[in-house]
Amino acid sequence: MSVLILGATSPIARAVCHEYAADGHSVYLAARDVEEAERIAADVAIRFDVDAVGGPFDALDFDNHGEFVANVETAVGPITVALIAFGDMGDQHASEEDFASAKRVIDVNYTGAASVCEAIADAMLERGAGSIIGISSVAGERGRKSNYFYGSAKGAFTLYLQGLRNRLFEQGIHVMTVKLGFVDTRMTFGMETAIPVATPQQAAQAIVHAQERGENELYYPRFWKGIMGVIKAIPEGLFKRLSL
Amino acid sequence: MWAQKKISGWGRYPVVEADCIRPERRSELLAAFEDRGDEPLLAYGLGRSYGDAALLDGGRVVMTRRLDRMLEFDPESGWLRCEAGVSLEQIIHTFLPKGFFPPVVPGTQFVTVGGAIGCNIHGKNHHVDGCFGDHVRSMEILTGKGDIVECSRDVEPELFWATIGGMGLTGLILSVEVQLYRVANPYIEMETVRCENLDEFFVVSEESADFSHTVTWIDCAKRGAGMGRGIMMRGGHAKAGTQHEDGAVMELADHVMRMIDGRPFESNLWLNSATISIFNEVYFRKTPPGTHRTVVGYEPFFFPLDAVNNWNYIYGDRGFLQYQMVVPDNEATREIIDQISASGMGSFLAVIKDFGELDHGGLSFPMKGTTLALDFPNLGTPLLDLMNRLDDVVMSCGGRVYLGKDARLSEANFKTMYPEWEKWKDIRDKWDPDGVFQSDLGRRLGLS
Ligand SMILES: Cc1cc2nc3c(=O)[nH]c(=O)nc-3n(C[C@H](O)[C@H](O)[C@H](O)COP(=O)(O)OP(=O)(O)OC[C@H]3O[C@@H](n4cnc5c(N)ncnc54)[C@H](O)[C@@H]3O)c2cc1C
Ligand SMILES: NC(=O)c1ccc[n+]([C@@H]2O[C@H](COP(=O)([O-])OP(=O)(O)OC[C@H]3O[C@@H](n4cnc5c(N)ncnc54)[C@H](OP(=O)(O)O)[C@@H]3O)[C@@H](O)[C@H]2O)c1
Numbered sequence: 265m266s267v268l269i270l271g272a273t274s275p276i277a278r279a280v281c282h283e284y285a286a287d288g289h290s291v292y293l294a295a296r297d298v299e300e301a302e303r304i305a306a307d308v309a310i311r312f313d314v315d316a317v318g319g320p321f322d323a324l325d326f327d328n329h330g331e332f333v334a335n336v337e338t339a340v341g342p343i344t345v346a347l348i349a350f351g352d353m354g355d356q357h358a359s360e361e362d363f364a365s366a367k368r369v370i371d372v373n374y375t376g377a378a379s380v381c382e383a384i385a386d387a388m389l390e391r392g393a394g395s396i397i398g399i400s401s402v403a404g405e406r407g408r409k410s411n412y413f414y415g416s417a418k419g420a421f422t423l424y425l426q427g428l429r430n431r432l433f434e435q436g437i438h439v440m441t442v443k444l445g446f447v448d449t450r451m452t453f454g455m456e457t458a459i460p461v462a463t464p465q466q467a468a469q470a471i472v473h474a475q476e477r478g479e480n481e482l483y484y485p486r487f488w489k490g491i492m493g494v495i496k497a498i499p500e501g502l503f504k505r506l507s508l
Numbered sequence: 509m510w511a512q513k514k515i516s517g518w519g520r521y522p523v524v525e526a527d528c529i530r531p532e533r534r535s536e537l538l539a540a541f542e543d544r545g546d547e548p549l550l551a552y553g554l555g556r557s558y559g560d561a562a563l564l565d566g567g568r569v570v571m572t573r574r575l576d577r578m579l580e581f582d583p584e585s586g587w588l589r590c591e592a593g594v595s596l597e598q599i600i601h602t603f604l605p606k607g608f609f610p611p612v613v614p615g616t617q618f619v620t621v622g623g624a625i626g627c628n629i630h631g632k633n634h635h636v637d638g639c640f641g642d643h644v645r646s647m648e649i650l651t652g653k654g655d656i657v658e659c660s661r662d663v664e665p666e667l668f669w670a671t672i673g674g675m676g677l678t679g680l681i682l683s684v685e686v687q688l689y690r691v692a693n694p695y696i697e698m699e700t701v702r703c704e705n706l707d708e709f710f711v712v713s714e715e716s717a718d719f720s721h722t723v724t725w726i727d728c729a730k731r732g733a734g735m736g737r738g739i740m741m742r743g744g745h746a747k748a749g750t751q752h753e754d755g756a757v758m759e760l761a762d763h764v765m766r767m768i769d770g771r772p773f774e775s776n777l778w779l780n781s782a783t784i785s786i787f788n789e790v791y792f793r794k795t796p797p798g799t800h801r802t803v804v805g806y807e808p809f810f811f812p813l814d815a816v817n818n819w820n821y822i823y824g825d826r827g828f829l830q831y832q833m834v835v836p837d838n839e840a841t842r843e844i845i846d847q848i849s850a851s852g853m854g855s856f857l858a859v860i861k862d863f864g865e866l867d868h869g870g871l872s873f874p875m876k877g878t879t880l881a882l883d884f885p886n887l888g889t890p891l892l893d894l895m896n897r898l899d900d901v902v903m904s905c906g907g908r909v910y911l912g913k914d915a916r917l918s919e920a921n922f923k924t925m926y927p928e929w930e931k932w933k934d935i936r937d938k939w940d941p942d943g944v945f946q947s948d949l950g951r952r953l954g955l956s
Contacts (some may be wrong), residue, residue: 275532275574300533307577311602453530454511 265289266340270321270380271350275295276399276450279468283415285312292340294321294332295350315340322370323376329383345475346384348377348398351418353451359413364450366413375430378424378464385428388437395438397475398425402443402483405492408508429480441481442471444508445488510540515569519558521827521886521915524565524948528552532574534591534682541650541680544568548946548956551676552752553623554595556616558830560948561627561675567946570653570680572622577684578602586688587645592622592681599688604806608688608795609745610643611643615859617811622681627912628673628683628872630879632721632810633744635864639874642673642866643687646648646720651679652940670935675911675951678936691745695752696721696809698743701799702792706736707844710838713740713862713878720744721809723861727788728882729781730853736845739795739858741809769817776824779855779885787856813857826886829915831895834863835907836877843901844880851894870932873910881913892916899925911949919954929955 267284269277272293281291285308293302293316294310301318308316317339321332339344354369381396388394403411404418422441429439446452446461449498455461474482483489495508509529516523527547531537541549543780550564552571563569575593582953586608588599596610597617603609612624612631619629625647637643646660655678659668671678697723705710709724717721719742726738815821820828835841841860848854860880867875884891899921902909908925909917923929933955943956950956 273533297533297535300535303577303579306579310581311580333670337714450509450530450532450536 265344266292266342268292268294268336268340268343268346268384269293270323270348271348272304272318273297274349274351275464276444276447276467277347277349278304280349280471282311282465283468283472284345285314285316288312288314289344290315290340291317292336292343293318296320296322296335306425321350321380322458323372323380326376326379329380330386332380333387335385337387343384343387343394345395345397346381347471348396349383350377351399351401353411353414356409358415369413370417370420373414374420374424377421381424381428385432385437389432389435392436395440395475395478396425396428396432397440397442397471398422399442399444400425402445402488402492403441406495406503410507417497432446438475439476440475442474443481443488443492445483445485445491445499447484459491510543510568513569515555515563515906516827517557517559517562517609517915519828519830519886519915520823520825521821522560522563522948524560524563526564526567526569527802528569528571529572530571534575534577537570537572537575537680537682538572538650541654549680549944549945550678551592551622551626553593553620553626554615554618556619556623557827558913560952561912561914562623563947563948565722565948572680574618575682576620585660586690587685588619588688589683589685591683592625594621594622595619596621596624598687600806603688604694607690607692609691610640611637611687611689612640613810615811615813617807618814621684621686622676623680625672625684626674626676627910628868628874629912630863632723632861634866634874635717635722635862636720638864638866639673639824639872640686641868641870641872644672645685645687647684648682649679650682652942652944656682657939666935667939669868670870670932670939673868674932674936675949675955676868676947677945678939679953686775691943692748693746693750694806695746695750695803696743696806697746697750697801698741698809699755699799700795701740701742702795702797703736703740704797705734706842709736709738709740709860710878716740716742717862723859725789725791726845726858726860727792728848728858728878729785729788729852729856731849735849736842737792738791740827743809745806746803750803752805768815770819770821771817774821774824776826776885778822778824781852784854784856784866784900790903791856796870823855823883823885828883828885829891829895830881830883830913832873832879832881832910832913833898833902834873834875834879834910835902835905836875837905837907838878840901840905840907841878841880844898847894847898847901848882851890852882853887853891853894855883855885869928871911871926873908873912876907877907879910881910896921901912911953914949915934917953919952922953 273295279409305316305318359366401418403415513528514929582590722742724740946956
């Protein structure tokens with residue numbers, strides 16, 4: 265079995281990779297930062313005695329996503345599981361000042377993600393098997409002034425995955441949407457919050473477990489489902505006055 | 509991203525505020541170095557040094573724990589090249605199933621390789637194998653000038669020497685080549701020997717020099733004829749084919765213990781002279797007199813305290829201090845235990861061991877002699893006074909105090925205990941003329 269990890273340099277992605285490698289699966293680690301992807305691949309090979317390959321991937325390089333998937337399959341064989349972990353929070357303020365910046369956030373989190381998912385789906389369709397895991401965010405559940413470019417792109421990705429799941433279900437391909445809350449990464453390091461933050465390892469275990477059980481959707485940490493239920497229930501007339 | 513955080517060592521004293529960053533990858537660390545501004549900088553591993561070795565009040569602190577890639581391993585020779593944030597726990601987890609073990613481990617597996625070199629840690633096998641640094645072949649160091657320097661015993665040997673036991677003050681270790689050694693299984697064959705007093709300990713310790721690993725729990729509360737009584741554990745990695753009798757039971761016990769956390773028990777009241785005497789009495793009595801052989805897992809042998817997460821919280825929010833010294837003189841050891849037991853301030857976590865000949869020099873701690881390590885609840889001035897009096901005994905015979913456990917040693921006492929400090933400082937100043945790398949410990953001891 266071969267697992268493709270896109271955005272492999274993210275600590276969450278790396279932790280997911282460890283889970284699959286610990287079960288003996290080969291992994292292809294793709295990232296913009298190829299040097300780091302190769303270091304992570306070396307690490308995985310040493311820790312788990314599996315084949316691990318690092319290679320370049322840019323979500324914005326739309327024209328080459330099909331070729332990229334073909335290259336991966338040449339290197340490690342048919343992709344059985346693909347994790348779409350890359351993402352970019354961007355800078356909301358910069359996005360408001362300059363739309364080019366907003367567009368990049370939209371393109372990385374949505375357009376690029378959808379583009380590469382299509383290429384992966386095409387490859388999996390030929391075999392009628394496979395599993396696609398898309399990492400989205402609870403930020404995609406309701407638009408807020410503090411991060412609505414990122415949020416809307418993740419929200420679009422969530423809807424995209426829903427549609428893709430609907431389309432691929434009959435072909436035997438599993439699509440899972442992961443809606444992450446706070447995970448202890450660069451993003452949360454400086455944050456003072458009363459809400460518990462999951463470790464990348466905890467998130468990874470939950471993700472792999474849910475994928476293996478064929479779940480459609482995973483909130484992690486799980487209590488975020490409740491939090492988002494409340495947030496989504498707030499009437500818009502009130503919500504627009506809040507700073508959440 | 510830099511973030512203001514309150515940080516402390518394992519003793520939770522002192523607590524300081526620093527601008528911290530936790531790079532997720534090497535390139536992020538290098539970018540953080542460029543981005544540090546005029547503030548001094550220090551590496552913080554897993555914060556298992558007790559006092560202020562990994563602290564830098566008001567400065568910039570780089571938390572290295574996520575820089576944990578293993579880069580190369582040769583299964584023939586056991587050489588591992590890895591980033592400095594890899595922990596010994598990760599190394600054991602990865603390599604014990606393949607039949608390898610780290611060269612030296614301290615009393616906890618939750619230390620980074622960078623920290624193991626920064627404090628040049630010693631283990632139960634010091635008398636045979638020396639310190640962690642003795643098993644390191646090369647290092648890649650980010651120096652204060654911003655250069656990345658590869659060093660070894662042949663290339664830039666001074667930087668290599670000064671960084672081993674250099675308390676993070678010579679630069680930031682990026683990656684390391686360290687030797688792992690073959691073991692047949694995860695078990696330890698060991699003997700427990702009850703020693704009725706300190707004289708008996710010295711005799712048993714000498715007789716035990718052929719065991720690769722020795723350590724003795726010692727009752728520092730007992731006075732009179734039984735002063736210095738204790739239980740020695742001596743043994744080594746088990747031979748192939750050794751069976752572990754109570755494997756399942758121990759595993760279960762271990763599992764249950766791992767779920768216990770010290771934090772809910774945080775209180776300044778748990779540890780007082782009464783509870784400590786009772787604990788020591790019970791512990792001593794549970795081991796019958798004489799010598800007993802057993803086979804145990806490596807964890808209860810090497811890392812008994814790791815079974816309880818955050819056990820450091822039971823000392824309460826005042827925190828605690830450890831006094832660890834080494835003296836080349838049995839009478840000095842007796843005098844020190846005498847003073848501690850008379851003070852009634854010590855706690856139940858006390859160990860004693862004889863070090864071997866291997867001596868790295870510089871700021872490294874181990875030297876030929878007897879080392880005693882003892883935790884004290886932070887009782888303030890009376891405790892600091894006691895420690896100063898203990899320093900006098902230590903200095904009177906040419907001994908020293910372990911910087912990795914220290915939060916209070918004076919500059920003058922330090923300079924007496926570590927006669928090579930000037931040689932070390934000249935090298936460090938050559939590599940870091942502007943004092944980019946600093947720590948609170950370094951400032952206190954006149955090293956920054
Ligand atoms: C329960 C317990 C038992 C212990 N038993 C022993 C023992 O038996 N023997 C022993 O020797 N020690 C022992 N120690 C102390 C511990 O092993 C050392 O303090 C060790 O250095 C801790 O590693 P760390 O990764 O937590 O480092 P930290 O405590 O975070 O840092 C220690 C020092 O290393 C420096 N450092 C860390 N990483 C780097 C890096 N990448 N580059 C440059 N400098 C760096 C820091 O600046 C600091 O000066 C024990 C500690 C505990 C809590
Ligand atoms: N951390 C959280 O609390 C949290 C919460 C909700 C959702 N998420 C989502 O979880 C995923 C992982 O997040 P993380 O916190 O681990 O973040 P991270 O460390 O910032 O990882 C994001 C990764 O995306 C990659 N990336 C960025 N732009 C890219 C591009 N154009 N092409 C290809 N790759 C690109 C980066 O790789 P390179 O550096 O190699 O370019 C980086 O490794 C992201 O999708 C994020 O949105 C995280």
